[in-house]
Amino acid sequence: MKMRAFILFMLIISMGCASTPRKPAVPPAPIFYPPLPQRPRLEFLHSISGENDLGKKQSAFQEFIFGKRRDRLLGKPYDVAACKGKIYIMDRMYKKIVIIDLIGKKMSFLNDHGNGSLGDPAGIWVSEEIKYVADMQRKQVVAFDKNDHFLRTYGSKEIFEKPVDVAVDGKRIYVVDMDKEQLFILDRDTGQVMKVIGEKGMFFKPSHVTVGPSGNVFVTDDLHFVIKKFSPDGKFLNAIGFHGDQIGGFARPKGAAVDKNGRLYVVDAAFENVQIFDDQGRILLFFGGPGSNPGSLYLPAGIAIDDNNTAYFQKFATQDFKLDYLVYVTNTFGKNMLNVYGFGHWIGTSLPGG
Amino acid sequence: MMTWKYKISAAAIILIFLSASITSAETSMAPLLSAETAAGSSVPAGTIVGSPHDFRGYLWNRSGEICTPCHAPHKTQILPAPLWDQGLSTQTYIMYGKTRPPTMEAAVTSQPDGMSKICLSCHDGIMAPDAYGGNTGGAAHLFDKDFMGIVQGNNHPISFIYDTALSTRDGDLYDPSTKPSGLTGSTRTVKEDMLFSNRMECASCHDVHNVKAVPGTQLLVKDSAGSALCLTCHNK
Numbered sequence: 001m002k003m004r005a006f007i008l009f010m011l012i013i014s015m016g017c018a019s020t021p022r023k024p025a026v027p028p029a030p031i032f033y034p035p036l037p038q039r040p041r042l043e044f045l046h047s048i049s050g051e052n053d054l055g056k057k058q059s060a061f062q063e064f065i066f067g068k069r070r071d072r073l074l075g076k077p078y079d080v081a082a083c084k085g086k087i088y089i090m091d092r093m094y095k096k097i098v099i100i101d102l103i104g105k106k107m108s109f110l111n112d113h114g115n116g117s118l119g120d121p122a123g124i125w126v127s128e129e130i131k132y133v134a135d136m137q138r139k140q141v142v143a144f145d146k147n148d149h150f151l152r153t154y155g156s157k158e159i160f161e162k163p164v165d166v167a168v169d170g171k172r173i174y175v176v177d178m179d180k181e182q183l184f185i186l187d188r189d190t191g192q193v194m195k196v197i198g199e200k201g202m203f204f205k206p207s208h209v210t211v212g213p214s215g216n217v218f219v220t221d222d223l224h225f226v227i228k229k230f231s232p233d234g235k236f237l238n239a240i241g242f243h244g245d246q247i248g249g250f251a252r253p254k255g256a257a258v259d260k261n262g263r264l265y266v267v268d269a270a271f272e273n274v275q276i277f278d279d280q281g282r283i284l285l286f287f288g289g290p291g292s293n294p295g296s297l298y299l300p301a302g303i304a305i306d307d308n309n310t311a312y313f314q315k316f317a318t319q320d321f322k323l324d325y326l327v328y329v330t331n332t333f334g335k336n337m338l339n340v341y342g343f344g345h346w347i348g349t350s351l352p353g354g
Numbered sequence: 355m356m357t358w359k360y361k362i363s364a365a366a367i368i369l370i371f372l373s374a375s376i377t378s379a380e381t382s383m384a385p386l387l388s389a390e391t392a393a394g395s396s397v398p399a400g401t402i403v404g405s406p407h408d409f410r411g412y413l414w415n416r417s418g419e420i421c422t423p424c425h426a427p428h429k430t431q432i433l434p435a436p437l438w439d440q441g442l443s444t445q446t447y448i449m450y451g452k453t454r455p456p457t458m459e460a461a462v463t464s465q466p467d468g469m470s471k472i473c474l475s476c477h478d479g480i481m482a483p484d485a486y487g488g489n490t491g492g493a494a495h496l497f498d499k500d501f502m503g504i505v506q507g508n509n510h511p512i513s514f515i516y517d518t519a520l521s522t523r524d525g526d527l528y529d530p531s532t533k534p535s536g537l538t539g540s541t542r543t544v545k546e547d548m549l550f551s552n553r554m555e556c557a558s559c560h561d562v563h564n565v566k567a568v569p570g571t572q573l574l575v576k577d578s579a580g581s582a583l584c585l586t587c588h589n590k
Contacts, residue, residue: 034441038439041438245427246447269475276438299471
């Protein structure tokens with residue numbers, strides 16, 4: 001009897017020990033795409049879902065006095081854009097723009113009151129620190145200045161039916177209208193419509209627009225399951241991808257972004273990955289994939305490429321991987337809301353493939 | 355001797371308490387489903403043809419396919435491997451996370467499952483009406499109390515396990531393994547007719563293929579007059 005009680009006691013003690021969370025002795029293995037020993041091009045760096053992920057620390061004393069601080073969390077991030085020190089999230093749960101302040105380690109709503117108040121925002125773009133938001137309810141693009149104050153609007157309900165995304169390059173503003181199934185080019189200064197692209201049947205439910213370094217425009221033509229490429233003045237050039245579940249195909253294409261070398265990144269919500277194409281439309285790589293592991297994607301939607309905050313995120317990268325630029329991808333579900341990846345170069349010992 | 359017994363009981367109580375609190379944390383993380391769904395259909399039930407999910411007749415749909423807009427075709431041609439990843443052994447992608455390593459999902463039972471993901475990948479609030487106003491974990495109210503009204507809305511959780519244990523724990527839910535579904539012409543239970551691997555999904559209430567949907571409703575499997583659909587599971 002005594003022995004049995006002793007064994008039971010030891011068992012419970014050992015169970016207790018086993019369930020105690022411990023810090024891993026070794027850091028988790030880096031997540032590279034493609035994995036080593038191939039030459040890695042991207043590394044998963046970090047997920048941001050709330051203020052706690054920005055490294056904001058609460059001291060033991062503060063916790064004792066004020067209680068445990070509740071984390072401010074993203075709701076349903078759909079689109080993303082960035083400038084120096086800040087990431088802007090278009091959050092479909094709050095129907096607001098959430099500003100992630102990397103330096104101040106905090107999150108706040110963009111104050112969109114009065115003339116700038118947002119109704120049903122869908123897409124966001126940042127150009128020269130001006131924030132442009134496509135709003136489906138206002139049927140307008142609403143612009144906010146460098147200090148996040150309301151600046152002006154573009155378009156009206158006479159022009160747009162359902163503006164879902166916006167991209168800006170120099171003096172040109174590109175707006176995709178999902179219901180009119182057209183791409184609009186507006187003048188940034190006058191606000192005038194310069195051109196409308198999309199004769200009947202050209203697009204079906206276009207959902208996203210982005211601009212590359214040479215000014216070419218890329219429209220996600222959702223239910224044609226391709227990305228359509230246009231010259232800066234709206235001349236159709238070619239289509240990338242096809243409908244299907246094979247590598248290089250699309251099933252639910254969403255956000256797209258182009259890096260400074262003209263490589264096209266496309267999010268697919270069905271494959272829950274991002275595919276990278278070269279400027280000739282050949283597939284280079286895909287990354288992400290379904291699940292809840294670090295680096296995985298959960299019904300992803302938006303993507304942005306950021307050259308401004310690379311130094312900030314270098315601390316999350318492996319020592320042997322030198323970051324060139326950042327890739328943000330939003331997850332509309334799952335525990336990891338904004339995934340941050342770094343495109344870079346392996347600077348460690350030479351790899352088998354060279 | 356006595357103190358050991360006390361220690362054992364105390365440890366056992368703590369363990370029970372811990373496991374109970376983990377379980378309740380999981381259930382409280384159930385996601386929310388918005389009442390706002392696909393446009394109502396006035397087409398008779400029986401077929402997807404003519405339903406809101408019939409995309410034929412659009413210029414883009416040259417082949418006149420009904421299935422492929424939602425279910426991407428499986429190509430068989432041999433394509434070159436991605437230029438930066440020559441080590442791949444596969445040619446196709448996993449759709450909607452349906453094939454997952456078993457270690458991955460155990461902790462995220464309250465996130466939308468593969469079969470609801472196929473709905474949510476279009477019903478994201480932009481492409482098609484938002485079928486899912488809330489996120490998981492009741493996280494939204496943590497940002498600002500002022501937004502509780504917007505966020506909480508009229509939502510219903512999905513992708514959670516609805517079984518005898520849940521109905522016992524809840525007290526206001528019928529046992530799905532014995533309660534008849536009441537679907538037209540069926541004598542089977544809620545579990546058999548409306549759950550998928552014991553989970554409530556979008557398709558528990560919405561017949562997306564319009565095989566048995568009630569005409570004039572949002573592709574509902576059962577007429578919601580008198581809240582009959584709600585009262586299939588909720589014992590109120």
